[in-house]
Amino acid sequence: MTTSDSQHNGEHMQQGAQNEEHAMLGVKGSCEMCKDRIEKAAKSVDGVTFASWDLEKQELHMNFDPAKTNLEAISKVIAAAGHDTDKDKAEQAVYDALPSCCKYRE
Ligand SMILES: [Cu+2]
Numbered sequence: 001m002t003t004s005d006s007q008h009n010g011e012h013m014q015q016g017a018q019n020e021e022h023a024m025l026g027v028k029g030s031c032e033m034c035k036d037r038i039e040k041a042a043k044s045v046d047g048v049t050f051a052s053w054d055l056e057k058q059e060l061h062m063n064f065d066p067a068k069t070n071l072e073a074i075s076k077v078i079a080a081a082g083h084d085t086d087k088d089k090a091e092q093a094v095y096d097a098l099p100s101c102c103k104y105r106e
Pocket of ligand 1: 029030031032033034035101102103
């Protein structure tokens, strides 16, 4: 009698994502370790539900709840992890501490 209930649940989850915002931010990096670091930093921000960095395009795509955070706040967290963004520059000391494979500045 209740075999169709699981299908209905899927529709409800999609509706829940409607108040999320999709955003793109230019982020500098040079390898897969950077990808890990950048995505972890973005996801550590409360309200961010999705983050994916593209190495070739140097772009971070993300979904977040605009009631909890915003692009400016996320950008600052990524810069604090050592990666320059369109909005913020990483501090030299933080950049210097990155592994050599991650150096993206000339
Ligand atoms: Cu790297």
